[in-house]
Amino acid sequence: LASKAFKKEPTIITLKNGVVIGGDDFVVMSGPCSVESEEQLRIIAKAVKDSGSNVLRGGVFKPRTSPYAFQGLGIEGLKMMRKVADEFGMAIITELMGTEHIDEFVKYVDIIQLGARNMQNFDLLKAVGKTNIPVLLKRGLSATIEEWLMSAEYIMASGNDQVILCERGIRTFEKYTRNTLDISAVLAVRELSHLPVIVDPSHAAGKWEMIESLSLASLAVEADGIIVEVHHDPENALSDGAQSLKPHKFEHMMDRLEKASTVF
Numbered sequence: 001l002a003s004k005a006f007k008k009e010p011t012i013i014t015l016k017n018g019v020v021i022g023g024d025d026f027v028v029m030s031g032p033c034s035v036e037s038e039e040q041l042r043i044i045a046k047a048v049k050d051s052g053s054n055v056l057r058g059g060v061f062k063p064r065t066s067p068y069a070f071q072g073l074g075i076e077g078l079k080m081m082r083k084v085a086d087e088f089g090m091a092i093i094t095e096l097m098g099t100e101h102i103d104e105f106v107k108y109v110d111i112i113q114l115g116a117r118n119m120q121n122f123d124l125l126k127a128v129g130k131t132n133i134p135v136l137l138k139r140g141l142s143a144t145i146e147e148w149l150m151s152a153e154y155i156m157a158s159g160n161d162q163v164i165l166c167e168r169g170i171r172t173f174e175k176y177t178r179n180t181l182d183i184s185a186v187l188a189v190r191e192l193s194h195l196p197v198i199v200d201p202s203h204a205a206g207k208w209e210m211i212e213s214l215s216l217a218s219l220a221v222e223a224d225g226i227i228v229e230v231h232h233d234p235e236n237a238l239s240d241g242a243q244s245l246k247p248h249k250f251e252h253m254m255d256r257l258e259k260a261s262t263v264f
């Protein structure tokens with residue numbers, strides 16, 4: 001179902017606030033790694049919206065490597081996201097880690113994010129496949145392109161054809177960056193599938209200094225968009241501060257993307 005052999009025309013996904021993914025626009029989803037408080041989220045949402053981003057990201061259930069690290073605000077955070085996003089006319093995307101909260105996600109979110117660590121959680125794939133909410137499927141930490149597309153297939157086979165793929169870097173021997181951004185994977189899935197594909201330069205690089213250039217690279221390979229972490233006070237962020245752009249850097253990136261999009 002995910003394959004081009006099955007369907008040639010690109011899949012285009014339209015969100016409730018009018019954002020179109022997989023069409024002509026390069027969609028920028030942005031916001032903090034974790035929702036920390038309503039105030040934090042409002043400051044960041046206002047900044048990214050002013051720079052032209054219409055989809056707010058933020059984790060409320062966090063798949064942290066250590067069980068002692070901040071785990072997210074849970075459903076309270078989800079309600080905060082909905083409230084703040086509505087103030088700015090933004091759509092929201094947040095990660096679902098288990099099937100127990102699926103009803104609340106269907107009620108509140110515009111895109112369900114499935115994280116890299118859950119790419120092959122088949123019960124979760126089937127469960128989101130039974131909803132009619134668009135799903136962002138991140139590539140697993142060490143997943144091949146074929147395995148990634150097979151996971152998309154699970155969602156679609158359960159009845160949901162609104163799947164967006166997300167390349168977020170894979171694990172290699174290289175330790176300088178957090179992960180290795182597989183930019184050619186965008187070209188590969190374009191070739192193999194009709195599904196939209198976006199890039200997450202933040203989790204790929206792990207360093208904010210690289211985000212702007214990797215975003216431009218994503219535009220150059222004709223990805224359908226990016227998902228980027230932004231924080232107004234990254235030094236004190238509860239997660240992923242080192243890879244989060246400050247709002248003025250984000251604005252700079254958005255300006256360059258705008259200019260570059262007229263060239264490509």
Ligand code: PEP
Binds near residue numbers: 033117138203
């Ligand atoms: C995230 O988006 O904050 C996240 C945890 O991403 P990934 O699943 O790609 O590691």
Ligand code: MN
Binds near residue numbers: 033034203240
């Ligand atoms: Mn993160």
